[in-house]
Amino acid sequence: MTGLSAQFTCSSGAGLGSRMPELPEVECVRRSVEDRVLGAQIRAATVHRRDVVCRHDEPRGGWSRRGKAPKPTRYARIPRHELGVGATINAVHRRGKQLAIELDRAGALLVHLGMTGQLMTVAERQRIPQTDHVHITWRLADRRGRLVFRDPRRFGGVWLYPSMQALVHERWDELGEDALTIAPETLYNAFQKTARPVKAALLDQQRLAGVGNIYADECLFQARIHPEQTTNTLTRNDVDNLVSALTRILHHAIEAGGSTIRDYADSLGTPGSAQHAHAVYGRGGEPCRVCGGTLAHATVAQRTTVWCPVCQPNP
DNA sequence: CACCACCCCTGGACGC
DNA sequence: TGCGTCCAGGGGTGGT
Numbered sequence: 497m498t499g500l501s502a503q504f505t506c507s508s509g510a511g512l513g514s515r516m517p518e519l520p521e522v523e524c525v526r527r528s529v530e531d532r533v534l535g536a537q538i539r540a541a542t543v544h545r546r547d548v549v550c551r552h553d554e555p556r557g558g559w560s561r562r563g564k565a566p567k568p569t570r571y572a573r574i575p576r577h578e579l580g581v582g583a584t585i586n587a588v589h590r591r592g593k594q595l596a597i598e599l600d601r602a603g604a605l606l607v608h609l610g611m612t613g614q615l616m617t618v619a620e621r622q623r624i625p626q627t628d629h630v631h632i633t634w635r636l637a638d639r640r641g642r643l644v645f646r647d648p649r650r651f652g653g654v655w656l657y658p659s660m661q662a663l664v665h666e667r668w669d670e671l672g673e674d675a676l677t678i679a680p681e682t683l684y685n686a687f688q689k690t691a692r693p694v695k696a697a698l699l700d701q702q703r704l705a706g707v708g709n710i711y712a713d714e715c716l717f718q719a720r721i722h723p724e725q726t727t728n729t730l731t732r733n734d735v736d737n738l739v740s741a742l743t744r745i746l747h748h749a750i751e752a753g754g755s756t757i758r759d760y761a762d763s764l765g766t767p768g769s770a771q772h773a774h775a776v777y778g779r780g781g782e783p784c785r786v787c788g789g790t791l792a793h794a795t796v797a798q799r800t801t802v803w804c805p806v807c808q809p810n811p
Numbered sequence: 812c813a814c815c816a817c818c819c820c821t822g823g824a825c826g827c
Numbered sequence: 828t829g830c831g832t833c834c835a836g837g838g839g840t841g842g843t
Contacts, residue, residue: 516836593837611836612821629821649820651837692814700814701838709836798816799836 517609519675519706520749522593525615529595529643530588532617537637538599541579545631546571548650551578552657552666578656580605580634589660591668592675592705602659606667610651616644675706676746684735687727694730694738695723696797707742709799710777711749715742716803717776722810723801729811776802 517525543549551574576582583599590596595615597605607615618624619641624633632645632654645654657663673682686703687694697703698712707715716723718741721734730738775785780793784804793802 608837610820610838647820648822649836651820690813696814699837800834 516611516708516710517593517613518708518711518749519593520711520746520752522595522609522706523590523676523750524753525609526588526590526595529597529615529617533585533597533636533640533643534587535584536640537584538580538582538634539637540635541576541581542633542635543574543579543631544633545650546574548631548645548647548653549574549579550653550655552655552662574656577601578603579632590674592671592701593708594667594671594705596660596663596668598660604657604660604663606655606657606663607645608652608655610647610649610653612649613645613647613652616646618642618644671701671705672703673705675704675711675742678704678739678742680732680736680739683739684730684732687730687735689728691726691728693724693796694721694727695799695801697727699797699799706746709801710774711742711745712799713777713802714745714775717808718745720808722808723796723803725810776804778802 551572554572580597580599580603583601583603585597586600587598588595589598593609595607595609597607599605607613609615616624620639622641624630624642624644624646626646629648629650630644630646631650634643636642645652647653655663655667657666672686673679683704687697690697692700695712695716698707698715699709713723715738719734719737721730721738776791779791780800780802782791783789784791784807787804787806789804789806791802792805793800795801
């Protein structure tokens with residue numbers, strides 16, 4: 497792999513068809529971006545698509561209001577300082593699948609990668625590898641290069657807050673505990689209060705932040721729990737096993753540099769090391785690697801769900 | 812309040 | 828080769 501592509505190895509959120517940004521991918525992006533932009537001053541910012549940027553007190557443009565996208569001219573122009581121009585990057589935080597770039601001068605940028613978002617750092621004399629679907633570019637002072645937000649499907653976006661405190665109060669306080677650090681007792685107590693399918697509860701970011709479709713299926717398989725079992729019928733032991741599987745899988749994925757969907761070789765240059773990381777995700781109809789039975793698949797909570805009917809019986 | 816269906820978007824896979 | 832169709836996914840919104 498060349499030095500140029502290595503620059504994008506970990507800061508890529510989701511190459512199309514390669515990596516979907518769930519918690520481990522977002523954490524990898526956080527670490528990589530923080531490494532490269534900490535202490536850098538933002539010299540300029542260019543918004544190429546106004547509707548992926550949202551000021552903290554304005555409604556999200558485009559799709560949030562049922563197909564009635566406001567015309568671009570309806571957007572107020574964003575003052576440069578709200579985009580961070582003139583400020584210095586103090587930290588990059590993560591909660592669930594969201595990133596926050598904390599600035600001095602009290603501002604903060606919330607970055608949501610959605611399905612296909614990327615937050616990339618590009619060195620001073622490097623070219624941006626894919627310039628289509630680049631929506632925001634921040635130019636850093638002192639030849640620190642650029643920070644680029646790219647998102648072909650535009651499920652992601654960037655929200656601007658006047659302070660890190662405002663961001664936390666308006667956004668992160670609404671999220672559940674982070675999936676990397678949740679205590680089994682917390683999840684068990686939340687599960688006792690509801691009769692939803694456990695798969696739906698795992699995907700509910702207000703209950704547990706950071707779990708998406710891939711890791712929900714994977715941790716249910718590891719914990720031998722049927723995705724449609726209702727949460728209030730899970731025993732404390734079940735939830736202990738679930739949290740243990742979840743944190744184990746997430747940590748492992750972070751160490752591996754994020755999850756792998758198809759072309760691991762393409763995004764990391766080390767073919768083969770993680771193709772077999774997913775035991776069930778994307779394997780409906782294929783044999784279970786534990787018992788050899790055929791993996792079942794169905795739609796649960798509006799998401800394709802794969803499980804082993806033998807290893808994960810529904811009591 | 813709790814839960815769930817629908818919808819936003821694009822590109823890759825696949826069939827013909 | 829090209830065209831059409833289906834599918835993937837997070838999460839906001841509005842309906843039940």
